[in-house]
Amino acid sequence: MRVLKFGGSSVAGPEAISATLEIVSRSETPVFVVVSALGGVTDLLLEATFHAADQREEWRESLEEIETRYLNTVRGLLPVAEHAPVLSKVKKELNTLETLLEGAYLIGESTPKLRDKIVSFGELLSAFIIAKFYKSKGLNAVFQDSRELILTDDTFGNARVNQEKTETKIKAVLRGTDPVVVLPGFIASNGEGDTTTLGRGGSDYSAALIAGALRADLLEIWTDVSGMFTANPRLVKGARPIPTLSYEEAMELSHFGAKVLYPPTIRPAFQAGIPILIKNTFSPDEPGTLIESDGNPHGRTVRGISYVPGIALLSLEGPGMIGIPGISNRFFKVLSQKGINIVFITQASSEHSICVGINENQASIAAREVNRAFDREIEKGEIYPVKEEKDLSIVALVGDRMKEHQGLSGRMFSTLGRNNVNIRAIAQGASERNISAVIRSVDVKKALNTLHETFFEEQVKQLNLFVMGVGNVGARLLNQIRDQQKFLKKEHRLLIRVVGISNSRKMVYRQSGIPLARWKSELEEGTAASPQAFYDVVRNANLRNSVFIDNTASAEISGWYSKYLQESVAVVTCNKIACSSVYSGYLKLKALSRTYGVPFLFETNVGAGLPVIDTLKNLILSGDRVRKIQAVLSGSLNFIFNTYDGSEPFANVVREAQLQGFTEPDPRIDLSGVDVMRKILILARESGLELELQDIENHSFLPEGAGDSADIDAFYNTLERGEPHFKTLLSAAKKKGARLKYVAELNNGKASVGLEEIPEGHDFYNLRGSDNIVLFYTDRYPEQPLMIKGAGAGAEVTASGLFADIIRTGNY
Template sequence: MKVLKFGGTSVGSVKSILSLKSIVEREAKHQEIVVVVSALGGITDKLLATSRLAESGDERWKDQFKEMVDRHHQMIDTIITDTADREALFAKVDALFEQLQSLYRGVFLVHDLSHKTQDAIVSYGERLSSNIVATLIRGAKWFDSRDFIKTHDIHGRRSLDSDLTMRLVRSAFAEMPRISVMGGFIARDSATDEITNLGRGGSDYTASIIAAALNAEVLEIWTDVDGFMTADPHVISTAYTINELSYTEAMELCNFGAKVIYPPTIYPVCVRNIPIKVKNTFNPNGRGTIIKQKIDDDRKPIKGISSISGTTLITVTGLSMVGVVGVNRRIFTSLADNGISVFLVSQASSENSTSIGVRDADAKAAVAVLNEEFKAEIEDGRMFPMHAESGLATIAIVGENMKHAAGIAGKLFGTLGRSGISVIACAQGASETNISFVVDGKSLRKALNVLHDSFFLSEYKVLNLFVCGVGTVGGKLLDQIRSQYADLAQRSHLKLKVVGIASSHNAIFNRDGIDLSKYREELKNSEPSDPSKLRDSVIGMNIFNSVFVDCTASKDIAALYQVFLEHNISVVAANKIAASSDYESYLRLKRTAIARGVKFLFETNVGAGLPIIGTINDLRNSGDKILHIEAVLSGTLNFIFNEISADVPFSETVRRAKKEGYSEPDPRIDLSGVDVIRKLVILTREAGYRVEQADVEKHLFVPDEYFEGSVDDFWKKLPDLDADFERRRQEIARENKKWRFVATMDAGRTSVALKTVGPSHPFYNLEGSNNIVMLTTERYKEYPMLIQGYGAGASVTAAGVFANIMSIANI
């Protein structure tokens, strides 16, 4: 036989209760079935709320009572089609409502709501629902669970009278009907016969007691979820159903916030090795979760992550605690005597402090109880008053295989640290099935996501991107992310989720990801933004695995990098300003990234998509030393000097460079050498030398006066240079040479200059907008290393940014 328990949502609507009927009738074809039901969804809360209205003398209790009557009547009218059955059920239900109304009226008149009366009131939820279900399912027999579920008082607390209950259950079901229906939760006191209950969630417990007493084949808990999830799906979108759990794992997850089943449910069936199946009434064909003694072929060290928000950590501390026997006994006894539950304990090995985790609702009372317990010690200074820190959250990672996997705790705390999440207290039992720790409540969502991702509980690794700048490079990058999204998810199990996009004036954010097919329209209709708002929004989202991607040339945006890195947000920059700014700022960014365990990457600052910086870093990391760098670093200038000819004057080549998208919007940035100087400074720094932009020797080819005034003035004056350039071009052409604007670093000394190179020089045949870098190192001294390729253009630059992002994803 089987025991099937259906929760409030499973009997809360017409659709769900008809699904219940179908499930029970299908199962009853094969064996006897005991059905345990909760009150209709929300009714228990409404019964309690109505009683409090009545107690306060509020006439609105009558309206609330009528709403409950109407809801049950409507349910019966809809689902019970047989006239005789419907009339008989109405008679039972209305009789129960008359009794309930009398109780409410009494509470209203005397303005008193005793525990005894409240227990009687809440019992009507299950009494009503079980009668409805018993009538709906033809051939079912209704049982009053109060006749055999018994409780007794132990030290002022209501507990199951286990031995008596087991005997009475076996007696009541000595002759097993094909289908039995009963209400969960409710009971009677074995001594006084007063109505009591097993506590909120007690319907699960009732079903477990019945299953254990009757030695059922299986206990099935039917609810509104597909089973136990690897984490709370409301917080972690990638959470999925756990197919199998051990009793221990299920108990740990339940105790730490997984509200799938009531924790005491597990013990009665565990003792008799009866498996529990958790199934979804709204998805009856789903696999669900099975809970049993031993899981076959179980290799995952971590099964799930659970959490309790609203945690207060109370620290009991004092030098008198060291080596004194009985202090902890006094802590826990005094709290227990006052009905305060402790769910986490962390003690220093020095014994001078013990931290305990309680729910926020119990914090004030717990502090008062402990201050009173240790009043004498506090008064004479042997102990300090209790210190309580609220607004925290407790997280637990659970899995029996953790005891067989070395380094789980190290990975846990390392992952949290890299994400900027501080652990306030932690606890791990010797069984190694649960590692629990306390964090700031504001970090709960981030911590859950990063741990779920880190321990491979997610099918996909997720990288959350904030992209600033939607011009040529930023626009191309977003197009590339959109086109590669499905392939990366399938091939690499990686999801690049763009959660923020900012233009120069507007910004949009969406924690669930922005639709890249219509982001420009959303940006136009979004709220105005500026760098400070952008900073606050990115940091305020506090999202895990975050990467800020700067595709602008803005000094104000570059100034945000430091605070992002300090908040454990990686930075990928196409913007050259930060890496080429004053050396101390550059060094601080690099050091912050290393200290925080995040990345500051800017490969596209030099050579667009060419792997120049990465190569230099690899050489240095392998012990090589960069001695000399010679490079053509401006795709724009190389294009200009490759295009110039007798038919194409200098001014026209500049116009073509802008038209082709090689130059900056203001070409004077390229012609002034500023862009090349920045790139040379970056390369020199990455090569291990200290240099500032002011240290670079400049030998430019356009007079200074051309950089004064407006861009329009520049374009008007530019043709004046054509004749001189043509004369000089003819001279070098006769020598079979070409112009190249070359950046040079020699043992830390730097310069930029327009040079002529002959056919034997590696730079001679450099075509179009290509870049080339020649690295002379201690290992590559006789034959320098050459890196050559496209050095300009939105698509290749965007691809280089994309490559930096992927390198973070692959850490």
């Protein structure tokens, strides 16, 4: 014996109802089919009722839409020859419905009792029509009014079932009936025969009551999704159906937002030991979810992640609560008397505060009534007025076996914390079947996705990149990411998505990811850009594992790093300005990175793609101490002085370096020594020294007037006029058998930069092209320094260094 329930989406119209026929026809045993109203009709009925009670003529429009839906359903399902009697019955019922609504309109009022009567028409009409349709297709189908079977109290809108009387009725009426019985869900009756309803979603409950009373072999809930999912698939793309669940796990998930199943449904099935199968009407061959007593045979821990939206927290606090019995009882009694359902409770062990979660629509009433009940204590200052917080949601981990595994709560909260999801309250029962946290509603999507990634998709971590600047470095970075995306996902379980791109004019955001094969056209079609606008996009997107990448040399952009870090957005940058600005600003960024638990990575600030800063950090962390640093840190200057031999003017060599992307966009930064000063300053600070940029000695090699150039063109003019100066420098070095290198040095806490004549045999002498070299003299490397050498300039290697830092954020 099977009991099948079809929800509103499964009976939304003729096409959907036709799909149910094949499902019902598969069974050779007696079948009891419980159906909801046509999808959306219950809302229309309530809407019509409220309009009528407000004496607004719009109720007629709602009624007209309902009538059109049902009449079109009859015409779409039944052969023409059978239309007349069915349409006649439907129109008669709709006339009665109109009379009820007209009454509400005339008196300007609708009672709960009247509302139950009105909304019952949705299920009654759909069940009647579906029974006629099945019969027209050859099934031995009959209609049975559920109000004759399910008996309740007088709590209209959400009536309580008298289970003993209901079971007796169901057994007496349904045993030995025709093979296919179609019944309306959701509706019942009280002792006086008045229509009552079982609450929204009550059709599931109706089916469970029938299944339990008849001791059915299986209760099937047919809906528009393929079972209960690990998370809401509308919010979490990676969510997947759960093959099996225990009754307890299903109950927890349904209570905490899994709308596939109405929570009271489980109890009758559980008591009778009847398995519940949740299936997809439109994909009937998919396995769905089976709920039974042994629903977790493999002992898995977290089975699903649910959430409840629209929550408000009420907090009752005060010194007068400590050690005083009865406070909690009075608090809960006030809420109970006002019909306010509590969905979440937590209390401090000090008894100084009680916090409850309720529906936010009831928060103001609840706060007012509690304050009224404790007005004496509030007046004396023993208890504070109730604190009310809205715009919250509950996120919950659910699983039978969670109590057997240590650290699940820690993983949950650390995962949320890393993504800047602030937890307002926590509740966990002794059974540890449910761990709940109250968070801001705006963080729900991010929280669900990051928790799902942690507990169900640990093999793949997703990074969401927001890229600022798409010049030489930025463009190459995007190309490198495009070329490596598949490899990183397959071999390193790292999914990298570029979701935001901005230059100085335009910006584009795509939550699903920007196709990197056409990022230029996407950007050109984007919206007007500004640092503020791009930051707003990142903040409002509120994506997990977000990374802001700065490929610019802009002081303005670097000023935004603190804001990103405070939103728990990682920052990866090749822009040296932030770490070489005032020392307090550098310390602030490092502190924010630690406070918010997100990376602030700037390896490319020194040596482009070379692991200079990372090596230095490891030396310091391992207890070594830096004594001296000697380095050629400017790939552009090394290229220039390696290339300049007097055959071409010095200015032309600089132009070539700029053309190849070795210099900053403004070559004055490189040739003035400021770029190298910033680099040695960063190394000094990473070594633990407190230095400012002005503390570094700069021995300039430029001719007089070059430093005062108004713009880049004027600077090149100065270089051209100073050609004799550069030839003199070159000639002096050659006479000594030396080569010109621009050297940075940190020694005994003092730093300097300048052009030096490097003799043959020195580590710097044979440095070619745009290579960099860094020599670390430390306690462990006092005579023979630790050397790092390699390409230290160029868009490609800088982009690769940024890419490495991006990948490193995935390990935090």
